[in-house]
Amino acid sequence: MTCIKNLKLSILILLLAAAVSANAEIINRVYAVVGEKVITQYELETLNPKRLQYIYKNFEGDKREEELNKYYVAALDMLTNNYVIEQAAAREGVRVSSREVDGAVKEIIEKNSIDEDKLSELLAASNQTMEQYKWSIKIDILKARLMSTVFRPKIIITEDDIKKYVEANAAALELSDMYELRIMTVDNKEQLDKALADFKDTGDFRSTVMKFSTSGNADNGGYLGWVELAFLDDEIRNTIAGKKGLTEPLEDHGSYRVFYVEGFKNKDNVTGDKRDSIVKTLQEERSKEIFDNWLAEKRKEILIQKKYAY
Numbered sequence: 001m002t003c004i005k006n007l008k009l010s011i012l013i014l015l016l017a018a019a020v021s022a023n024a025e026i027i028n029r030v031y032a033v034v035g036e037k038v039i040t041q042y043e044l045e046t047l048n049p050k051r052l053q054y055i056y057k058n059f060e061g062d063k064r065e066e067e068l069n070k071y072y073v074a075a076l077d078m079l080t081n082n083y084v085i086e087q088a089a090a091r092e093g094v095r096v097s098s099r100e101v102d103g104a105v106k107e108i109i110e111k112n113s114i115d116e117d118k119l120s121e122l123l124a125a126s127n128q129t130m131e132q133y134k135w136s137i138k139i140d141i142l143k144a145r146l147m148s149t150v151f152r153p154k155i156i157i158t159e160d161d162i163k164k165y166v167e168a169n170a171a172a173l174e175l176s177d178m179y180e181l182r183i184m185t186v187d188n189k190e191q192l193d194k195a196l197a198d199f200k201d202t203g204d205f206r207s208t209v210m211k212f213s214t215s216g217n218a219d220n221g222g223y224l225g226w227v228e229l230a231f232l233d234d235e236i237r238n239t240i241a242g243k244k245g246l247t248e249p250l251e252d253h254g255s256y257r258v259f260y261v262e263g264f265k266n267k268d269n270v271t272g273d274k275r276d277s278i279v280k281t282l283q284e285e286r287s288k289e290i291f292d293n294w295l296a297e298k299r300k301e302i303l304i305q306k307k308y309a310y
Contacts, residue, residue: 031076034083035302044075048129080304082135088298089142092150096141104137105130147287151294155286157279165278166270173274176230179240180263182222184208185215185255192249192256205246205260226265 029041045052048071055067089095109119116130123133166173182205186192195212199205206221213222229237239247240259247259270278 030307031072032080032307033303033305034080035087035304037083037087039076039079039083043079044072047075047079047131048127050124050129051127076306078132078135082139084299084302084304085139085142085295087302088295089146091298092146094142094145094149096138096145100141101134101138104141105134143291146291146294151287151290152283154290155283157282157286161282162270162275162278165282170267173270173278175267175270175274176228177241177267178226178228178265179261180226181224181240182206182209182260182262183215183217183224184213184222184258184260186212186258187214187255189254189256192258195258199246222260226263 030038031041031044032039051071052068055064055071059067105116105119109116112119114122119133120130123130166175184195184205186195191212195208198211199208202208206223209218209222215222217223229241232240235250236259239250240261243261244264245261247261249256249258
């Protein structure tokens with residue numbers, strides 16, 4: 001009798017173990033294998049459990065199935081893409097640790113004077129969890145490191161590249177021809193004639209300005225520096241455009257202004273901050289293009305197996 005009881009107990013234990021095993025298999029079903037990474041149902045569901053709760057609470061029947069399918073497909077695509085980037089970056093010697101991600105989150109929290117609960121609340125308002133947010137930070141750091149160490153060093157921006165960009169984006173860049181100018185201001189026609197006679201004798205506009213000009217910058221020879229043509233009023237613009245050297249005098253209620261063009265820069269010859277900005281923009285565009293092509297190749301190299309479709 002005791003043997004029969006023991007046999008029944010053994011069978012019951014085996015059945016329970018099989019049931020637990022089967023249940024565990026369903027709960028943690030493998031959805032995909034990406035290279036060395038296995039994506040399970042548990043991992044997909046822990047990305048945004050509140051979203052799943054919302055779906056189960058607010059939808060039924062076919063509509064629930066449709067919403068669940070959208071969730072699983074989006075979550076699987078995101079993790080698949082992230083694991084490809086992570087493993088491909090590792091092959092280039094680029095890695096980001098969990099500690100670095102946590103440090104970045106902490107820095108964001110401190111910078112915005114909030115706590116982790118508040119950050120989670122803000123993320124939830126945009127239907128995002130801390131887990132998803134940490135993933136996005138990790139991928140951003142990986143991309144930045146790949147750009148700086150792998151891709152950008154290979155990018156060379158030529159003068160021809162800059163010229164083509166300027167031609168294609170002239171309006172948006174608000175480029176203008178630039179003139180290096182000096183100005184002389186005199187109070188009447190008599191003073192103007194004396195000043196022009198002096199300049200004719202010396203050929204030195206700077207010294208003439210210092211002798212005759214009444215403007216505030218007479219001491220430095222009326223030097224205005226490099227001025228964009230587009231920033232000047234119509235009268236001055238028409239007076240100096242295309243000119244070299246001395247311009248025609250401009251009368252203003254009996255007084256006169258005379259400009260002297262010392263230098264000219266064509267608007268297509270971009271320098272300074274604008275040039276630096278163009279180079280940076282071109283580098284970013286090239287980097288993105290290179291990254292997209294690189295990632296497409298890595299997706300072919302890293303085996304992706306979809307095991308189950310919801």
